[in-house]
Amino acid sequence: MNAVVNLIRSRAVVLTQANIDTDRIIPARFLSTTTRSGLGQHAFADWRKHADGSVDPDFALNRPENQGRSILLAGRNFGCGSSREHAPWALTDAGLRAVVSSQVADIFRANALKNGLVPVVLDEAVVQALMQRPDDELEIDIAAGELRTPGGQRHAFALDAFARTCLLEGVDELGWLLAREADIQRYETSHRETSHVA
Amino acid sequence: MTTPRTLFDKLWDAHVVVPETPAAPAVFYVDLHLVHEVTSPQGFTDLEARGITPRRPDLTKATLDHSTPTLPADANGELPYHKPEAKAQVERLRGNCAAHGIEIFDLGSEHRGIVHVIAPELGLTQPGMSIVCGDSHTSTHGAFGALAFGIGSSEVGYVLATQCLLQRKPRTLAITIDGPLAESVGAKDVVLHVIGHIGVNGGTGHVIEFRGSTVRAMSMEARMTLCNMAIEAGARAGLVAPDDVTFEWLSRTPRAPQGRAFDAAVKRWRALATDEGAAFDQEVHVDASRIAPAVTWGTHPGTAIGVDQRVPEPADAAEAKAQAYMGLQAGAAIAGTPVDVVFVGSCTNGRLSDLREVAGVLAGRRVHPRVRMLVVPGSEQVKREAEAEGIDRIVRAAGAEWREPGCSMCIAMNGDLVAPGQLAVSTSNRNFEGRQGPGARTLLASPLTAAASAIAGVVADPRSLAATESA
Numbered sequence: 019m020n021a022v023v024n025l026i027r028s029r030a031v032v033l034t035q036a037n038i039d040t041d042r043i044i045p046a047r048f049l050s051t052t053t054r055s056g057l058g059q060h061a062f063a064d065w066r067k068h069a070d071g072s073v074d075p076d077f078a079l080n081r082p083e084n085q086g087r088s089i090l091l092a093g094r095n096f097g098c099g100s101s102r103e104h105a106p107w108a109l110t111d112a113g114l115r116a117v118v119s120s121q122v123a124d125i126f127r128a129n130a131l132k133n134g135l136v137p138v139v140l141d142e143a144v145v146q147a148l149m150q151r152p153d154d155e156l157e158i159d160i161a162a163g164e165l166r167t168p169g170g171q172r173h174a175f176a177l178d179a180f181a182r183t184c185l186l187e188g189v190d191e192l193g194w195l196l197a198r199e200a201d202i203q204r205y206e207t208s209h210r211e212t213s214h215v216a
Numbered sequence: 217m218t219t220p221r222t223l224f225d226k227l228w229d230a231h232v233v234v235p236e237t238p239a240a241p242a243v244f245y246v247d248l249h250l251v252h253e254v255t256s257p258q259g260f261t262d263l264e265a266r267g268i269t270p271r272r273p274d275l276t277k278a279t280l281d282h283s284t285p286t287l288p289a290d291a292n293g294e295l296p297y298h299k300p301e302a303k304a305q306v307e308r309l310r311g312n313c314a315a316h317g318i319e320i321f322d323l324g325s326e327h328r329g330i331v332h333v334i335a336p337e338l339g340l341t342q343p344g345m346s347i348v349c350g351d352s353h354t355s356t357h358g359a360f361g362a363l364a365f366g367i368g369s370s371e372v373g374y375v376l377a378t379q380c381l382l383q384r385k386p387r388t389l390a391i392t393i394d395g396p397l398a399e400s401v402g403a404k405d406v407v408l409h410v411i412g413h414i415g416v417n418g419g420t421g422h423v424i425e426f427r428g429s430t431v432r433a434m435s436m437e438a439r440m441t442l443c444n445m446a447i448e449a450g451a452r453a454g455l456v457a458p459d460d461v462t463f464e465w466l467s468r469t470p471r472a473p474q475g476r477a478f479d480a481a482v483k484r485w486r487a488l489a490t491d492e493g494a495a496f497d498q499e500v501h502v503d504a505s506r507i508a509p510a511v512t513w514g515t516h517p518g519t520a521i522g523v524d525q526r527v528p529e530p531a532d533a534a535e536a537k538a539q540a541y542m543g544l545q546a547g548a549a550i551a552g553t554p555v556d557v558v559f560v561g562s563c564t565n566g567r568l569s570d571l572r573e574v575a576g577v578l579a580g581r582r583v584h585p586r587v588r589m590l591v592v593p594g595s596e597q598v599k600r601e602a603e604a605e606g607i608d609r610i611v612r613a614a615g616a617e618w619r620e621p622g623c624s625m626c627i628a629m630n631g632d633l634v635a636p637g638q639l640a641v642s643t644s645n646r647n648f649e650g651r652q653g654p655g656a657r658t659l660l661a662s663p664l665t666a667a668a669s670a671i672a673g674v675v676a677d678p679r680s681l682a683a684t685e686s687a
Contacts, residue, residue, distance in 0.1 A: 036534055037416055037516050041648040046629040050283060050301035052257035052308050054369075064650045069636050093534070095417040098450060098516070099648060101352040102255065103368035121417055124386075124452055125352060129368035178384065180240045192262065192370075195378045198234060198243050202380055205233040205245055 023134050023185040026115045026158040028088040031078050032149050036093035040126065043097065043105040057104055058111030079112070088115040089156055091149050094142060095119075097126025106130040116158050118165065120145050131181045132191065138165055138175045160185050220491035223457050224388050224423045227363035227488070231346045233380055244383040247345040248362075249375045250331050251278040251318070253305040254629070255350030259372030260312045270316045270376040277340060278313050278320040280306050281330045283630055286592050286619035295323065298631030329595020329621045332356040332563035336440065337597050339469025343458035343485040348375060353563045353645065354453075355446045359439035360466075361458035361488050363423070366447065386452045387497040389422040393430040395505035400678040402573075403438035404565060404643065404662035406430065407445040408510040408520035410502060416518040419451025422498065425490065426456050430504040436465040437569040444564045445645055448517040457489040509678050511550055511641070512660045514538040515649045523551055523665055523677045541649055542657050543639070551675050553659075556638035558589040558616075558670040559652070560663055562626035565643035566594030568601050570663040575607040577667035577681060578614040584673025589616035590632065592624040616670065628652045641669040 048060040065077050078084055090109070096119040097105060106129045109117070115135060120142035122130070127137045138158055140148075148156070148167070157166040160182060165173045183189055221229070236242035249272075256278075263269065270276060283302035289295050297303040306323070313320040321328040327338060332353050335341045343361035348354060350372045357364035371381055391410060411418070424446045431439065439456045446454025456462075463482050466472040473481045508522030515538040521528065529546045530536035539546060544553065560566070560574050574591060583589045591611045593599035599621055602608060608618045625632040626644035628651065634640045636655030643666050647658035661669070664678040671681065 035537075039516065039646075039648045041646065041651050045650055045654070046627045047654075049254050049629055050299060050305060052305060053261070054258050064654055069655050095420070095450065098416055099352065099646065101350055101354075101366035101368055103258070103350075103370060121420060123417070123450055124420060125366055125368065129370070132368065132370040178241070179238055180382070183239070191382060192266075192374050192377060195243065195374055195380055195382065196268075198378070198380070201234050201243060202245070202378060206379075209230075209245070 020184070020188045020190050021134055022188040023115070023136060024160050026088060026136065027155060028115070029155050030089045030091045030118070030148065030152045031084045031087045031114075032091045032152045033078055034093050034149060037095045037098055038092055039099035040097060040102050040105045041099055044102065044108040049102060049104055051104075054107045056111065057108035058113070061108040061112040086113065088113055089158065090114050090117045091145060091152065092117055092119045095121045095123060097123040097130070099123070101125045101129070103129040103132070106133045106135045110135050118145060118148065131184065134185065136160065136185065140165065140173050140175055144173050220494035222388055222490045222494045222496060223361060223425055223455055223488055224363065225494070227344065227346065228385055230344065231363070236384060241382040241384045244381045245346060246348050246375050246379050246381060247275065248335070248340060248347045249276045249379070250335055250347065250349035250354070251276060251309070251372065252282055252331050252349070252351065253280050253309040254282040255369045256312070256372050257305065257308045258369040259350070259376055262370065262373035263377055266377075268377055270318065272379045273317045275379060276318045276376065277335065278309055278318055279328055279331050279334055280309065280323055281621075282623045282627060284323065284622045285630055286622045286624045286632055288620055302630060326596050326600070329593075329597065330563045330566060330623055332440075332444065333566060333594035333598065336360065336436070336465075337469065337595060339466055339472030342466065342472060342481070343462060344488055348381065352447045353444050355451070356440050356444040356563055358443040358446065358454040359436060359456050360462055361455060361485065363453055363455070365453045387422045389419055389424045389451070390496040390499045391424055391426050391502060392428040392499065393426065393502045393504050394428040395430060395503050397430060397504055397507065400509055400664050401507050402662050402664065403434060403441035405507055405510040406504060407442050408512065408517065408660060409507045411445065411449045411518045412520040413502065414449055414500060416448060416516050417450040419446060419449035422451050423453045423455060424449070424451045425496070426454060427490075428502075431456055432459065434461075435569060436461060437567045440567070441564055445517065448645055458485045509662060509665050511665060511675060512647050513542060513544050513550055515541055515647055517645065517647060517660060519647075520660070521550060523661070523675065525550065551677055553675040554639065555587055555641050555669050555674055557634050557640035558583070558587055558666050559592070559625040559634075559640055559642040559644060560590065560666055561592030561594065561624050562644040563594065563623070564626075564645040565663050566592060566598065568598050570643065571598065571602045571607050572605070573663045574667040575610045577664060577671065577678070578616065579610050581614055581671050583615040583670045586673045587670050589614075589670045590619055590625060591616050592619040593621045595621050625652055628656070634658070641666045641675060
């Protein structure tokens with residue numbers, strides 16, 4: 019069973035840029051690992067540090083007021099690019115639990131959900147408005163499928179029913195698939211003649 | 217009468233083990249699972265943690281491409297890995313394959329290479345299949361009419377364990393490209409043009425089927441370039457319906473069905489094409505005759521312009537930031553921009569036809585003294601065939617480096633790097649900030665444009681070389 023995720027309450031870290039790609043989230047030179055752990059220190063490495071290795075104090079995740087925040091508000095099409103699951107591993111290891119954007123790339127979204135990182139997709143205008151008030155404590159309610167602001171606004175977001183169940187009940191997807199063994203065997207038997215790999 | 221179906225619908229229907237419901241995605245069967253050293257170790261670890269072994273090692277094929285050096289072994293036979301972690305990934309995959317009886321195209325194998333180059337070469341990639349790999353450019357295999365897409369490392373574990381994934385059915389997008397291509401314009405220019413047209417998120421949630429007379433006239437290699445970059449438009453996958461061009465390619469491969477089995481397969485494969493009257497969720501039409509050799513000016517692949525055009529005025533702050541990063545001035549001609557590095561290779565443009573085009577430009581010429589040019593064959597087979605034609609000699613005589621096969625400078629995790637601030641013209645697929653190394657600036661282009669730029673020392677229109685020749 020995976021960790022249960024039902025409510026995320028935090029102020030937000032804001033990255034306004036659209037099309038933040040997976041090479042931004044974690045550059046390829048940090049993919050030379052055989053484990054999932056310890057990647058948080060490399061999240062947004064080339065934004066966090068200047069080319070000479072010094073820390074950029076102005077980068078959102080480096081600012082003191084943003085430490086400990088677990089909601090990322092990001093520009094449209096977050097997570098585009100590669101299939102590297104190292105991207106959500108780095109973000110969760112850096113303490114993030116949700117990404118709020120007007121669009122989240124497909125493979126990144128699938129990878130995020132497997133790691134308890136919740137993709138919250140809202141209208142661009144709503145995301146823009148939220149970005150103006152990063153110090154508001156936001157509440158992301160998985161069961162209700164809504165993001166709430168301290169001002170009483172409630173923004174419904176779509177989350178696949180299965181993904182929601184997995185988050186709320188800590189369903190282990192691989193365990194769920196392994197339990198379909200009889201169906202898989204039946205499929206393989208009936209499709210044997212069109213299986214071609216030699 | 218049955219409802220007309222698209223190629224995608226047929227591929228989807230054929231791989232549903234358990235249909236999707238509102239409560240749960242479909243259980244989707246995988247015919248071929250390709251594995252490489254960077255995204256697979258964690259998947260294998262997940263199986264070990266449960267005490268289970270790969271369900272169908274026979275449907276899993278592995279190779280080494282991302283972390284491997286492109287310089288040859290030293291006198292002691294030692295490969296020059298640029299860091300121990302890279303070697304550890306290679307050894308980990310070897311160990312996993314040995315432990316579970318998975319076929320690996322290892323270093324030293326005549327079939328090793330970039331995973332998306334070797335599977336089509338071997339005929340492992342076949343029409344009608346579902347193919348996945350922990351790599352977003354798995355979309356390449358869609359050129360054969362296979363439903364092929366990238367997955368994360370957890371999903372690599374799912375496929376190893378069950379040969380299945382949980383999938384919601386994507387929507388469909390038909391991109392119909394008609395008309396003849398102009399001189400010096402190829403599939404890379406077409407796909408950069410298409411991404412510029414629909415946007416880097418224009419394909420999100422969709423599987424793209426590339427259709428039309430331009431696509432029909434393309435070689436398999438060109439179709440692979442096209443489908444390879446479907447992911448750069450955010451699409452789940454790219455597809456081209458199989459036809460005689462596809463079957464001719466497969467008839468020369470060792471792992472496709474042989475003899476009578478091949479004929480039977482062709483009959484099955486022909487039926488995959490989209491039925492007359494089948495509906496797509498979205499349709500886009502592109503006039504190919506208007507496409508010029510393309511280069512990108514920004515930091516995502518949706519920023520292509522004709523190489524003879526000017527850098528556009530930035531539409532917003534993000535575009536202004538991208539132009540500042542690239543060191544390009546709005547309103548200035550992009551041709552003539554000084555170039556430091558030219559990279560030819562990758563799963564996008566590292567096949568034999570690409571290297572032939574490059575050799576055609578380099579023959580009898582010298583790479584500009586300012587430029588470092590790397591030519592990296594996509595596979596051992598590409599390298600062998602290119603060397604048999606003397607392409608390696610032309611590349612070396614021009615002053616460029618001829619390397620061993622691998623992903624190399626496309627993902628820049630094996631030590632092949634563009635230095636900070638340098639400007640590279642690359643035949644690869646991504647021009648993200650820092651993609652080819654921290655601070656590196658990348659212009660995406662076709663092999664012809666890359667080669668012309670290497671000679672000129674500046675971003676150059678490949679048609680200008682042709683003009684020089686005829687003058």
